[in-house]
Amino acid sequence: MLTDAFAEAFHLIVSGSDALTEIMALSIQVSLSALLASVLLGLPIGTALAISQFSGKRIAITIVNALMGLPPVVVGLVVYLMLSRSGPLGVLELLYTPTAMVIAQVALITPIIAAMTHQVMSDLHDEYKDLFKSLGIGTGRAVPAYIWDARYSLSTTVLAGFGRAISEVGAVMIVGGNIDHLTRVMTTAIALETSRGELAMALALGIVLLMLALIANAVATWIQGFAQRNAYV
Amino acid sequence: MHSVTRMSNEIRIGIEAGIIQSNQSSHRSKIAVRQLSLSLGGVPLLRDINLDIRGNGITMVLGANGAGKSLLLKCLHGLLKPQGGEIKIDGRPHFETRQQQAMVFQRPVLMRRSVLANVTFAAPENTDSREIADLLNRVHLAEIANVPARLLSGGEQQRLALARALITKPSILFLDEPTASLDPASALIIERLIQDTSLTGVRILFITHDINQAKRLGQDVIFMHRGEITEHTDKNKFFTNAESREAIAYLSGELIL
Numbered sequence: 054m055l056t057d058a059f060a061e062a063f064h065l066i067v068s069g070s071d072a073l074t075e076i077m078a079l080s081i082q083v084s085l086s087a088l089l090a091s092v093l094l095g096l097p098i099g100t101a102l103a104i105s106q107f108s109g110k111r112i113a114i115t116i117v118n119a120l121m122g123l124p125p126v127v128v129g130l131v132v133y134l135m136l137s138r139s140g141p142l143g144v145l146e147l148l149y150t151p152t153a154m155v156i157a158q159v160a161l162i163t164p165i166i167a168a169m170t171h172q173v174m175s176d177l178h179d180e181y182k183d184l185f186k187s188l189g190i191g192t193g194r195a196v197p198a199y200i201w202d203a204r205y206s207l208s209t210t211v212l213a214g215f216g217r218a219i220s221e222v223g224a225v226m227i228v229g230g231n232i233d234h235l236t237r238v239m240t241t242a243i244a245l246e247t248s249r250g251e252l253a254m255a256l257a258l259g260i261v262l263l264m265l266a267l268i269a270n271a272v273a274t275w276i277q278g279f280a281q282r283n284a285y286v
Numbered sequence: 287m288h289s290v291t292r293m294s295n296e297i298r299i300g301i302e303a304g305i306i307q308s309n310q311s312s313h314r315s316k317i318a319v320r321q322l323s324l325s326l327g328g329v330p331l332l333r334d335i336n337l338d339i340r341g342n343g344i345t346m347v348l349g350a351n352g353a354g355k356s357l358l359l360k361c362l363h364g365l366l367k368p369q370g371g372e373i374k375i376d377g378r379p380h381f382e383t384r385q386q387q388a389m390v391f392q393r394p395v396l397m398r399r400s401v402l403a404n405v406t407f408a409a410p411e412n413t414d415s416r417e418i419a420d421l422l423n424r425v426h427l428a429e430i431a432n433v434p435a436r437l438l439s440g441g442e443q444q445r446l447a448l449a450r451a452l453i454t455k456p457s458i459l460f461l462d463e464p465t466a467s468l469d470p471a472s473a474l475i476i477e478r479l480i481q482d483t484s485l486t487g488v489r490i491l492f493i494t495h496d497i498n499q500a501k502r503l504g505q506d507v508i509f510m511h512r513g514e515i516t517e518h519t520d521k522n523k524f525f526t527n528a529e530s531r532e533a534i535a536y537l538s539g540e541l542i543l
Contacts, residue, residue: 180395181395181397183365183391183395184391184395184397186364186365187363187365187387187388187389188388188408188450188454189384189385198397198407202397202398202399203398283434283437284398284434284435284436284437285398285434285436286398
């Protein structure tokens with residue numbers, strides 16, 4: 054039975070099943086949208102935490118680090134409460150839409166991007182600060198230089214964020230509702246199909262998810278290797 | 287830049303022919319320090335430093351490890367803020383003249399970029415690319431301009447750090463042991479560059495532990511011990527007739543704490 058399920062799963066993948074393609078496309082669309090928003094938020098937050106001085110900086114760093122470990126279902130619950138009809142953002146009617154799933158994923162991965170950016174930028178700032186001060190480089194030139202010189206480490210950070218987003222299930226299940234043709238993504242579909250005994254579809258989605266994770270890791274490893282060979286990290 | 291290089295070459299040729307003496311002394315920046323003190327973590331590290339640097343040549347800074355040499359240069363350059371005293375450069379507060387200063391650190395800090403990109407980053411706006419190429423040529427790095435900077439050898443890295451400092455066209459150059467741990471050939475290239483730079487009228491303060499190097503390059507010597515300047519005198523006088531007990535012990539090779 055398991056062999057049959059695997060055979061059918063591969064057939065679904067190779068034949069480009071419409072259902073599979075639709076779920077994959079939505080998963081990638083939601084995760085990339087969330088990733089883009091998280092990078093736009095997390096990169097400046099992490100950079101600011103690394104290079105600026107302000108009172109409460111240690112507390113802010115501690116909070117960002119703590120947020121990295123947020124349980125996805127709790128994030129899902131909070132976003133659900135915010136977006137529900139009686140919640141503060143209920144008027145927007147976003148619950149059970151892909152946008153709600155993007156919001157939940159942004160809440161989950163922004164702290165990861167911010168915390169990892171902070172770590173990368175702090176190391177670079179410690180290394181460069183005397184040089185920049187000596188050369189009279191102001192913040193306006195320093196920040197782009199930090200981002201450029203940390204580009205390889207930051208790209209690994211972004212890929213880690215994508216990996217977390219695409220594999221997330223709890224939060225998107227709560228705020229998306231796993232509605233067919235609307236908010237069904239790979240992880241929620243795997244949970245549903247498994248519970249229904251439709252192992253072929255669940256396995257096909259699992260294999261695709263695994264492939265995406267492997268590709269993201271392979272790219273990250275290649276980037277790190279290239280950067281290390283050229284002493285760019 | 288071509289004119290600068292031409293001038294530099296003419297000076298070198300003139301020196302080799304025994305014709306030209308440094309005559310840019312009147313343009314050299316003058317440094318005046320009064321009652322400078324620095325403490326870090328409550329520990330006094332520089333005490334009551336008074337200093338006038340207005341000679342024509344390179345000022346060598348000597349002293350045992352922990353004497354405060356690097357801290358003094360960092361204060362002069364504005365990287366550290368002293369608790370007391372004042373530093374003036376050509377009569378102006380030193381922080382107003384930051385753009386005229388450059389520093390080469392003992393451990394060169396190289397950006398994660400190519401050799402060329404490191405120099406380009408430090409270059410003032412509108413710097414001609416030929417000027418950068420010419421400078422890289424002078425530090426013998428032109429052929430590896432596109433190599434990642436942090437893959438260079440120790441000597442090459444220090445030459446790059448010096449080139450990056452020079453592209454800012456400083457009037458004061460602080461050098462913190464730029465030839466430490468380098469082989470003689472690399473040290474020689476750097477020494478020649480520094481001598482050439484000094485002859486163009488740049489004020490140079492140079493920390494070293496190499497007494498022979500101080501004799502070769504210096505015009506005057508600052509000797510520091512435990513955060514204080516115990517001597518600041520002409521090189522010949524220092525090496526033949528040092529006055530302080532610590533300097534005498536240092537020059538005779540005794541271990542001093």
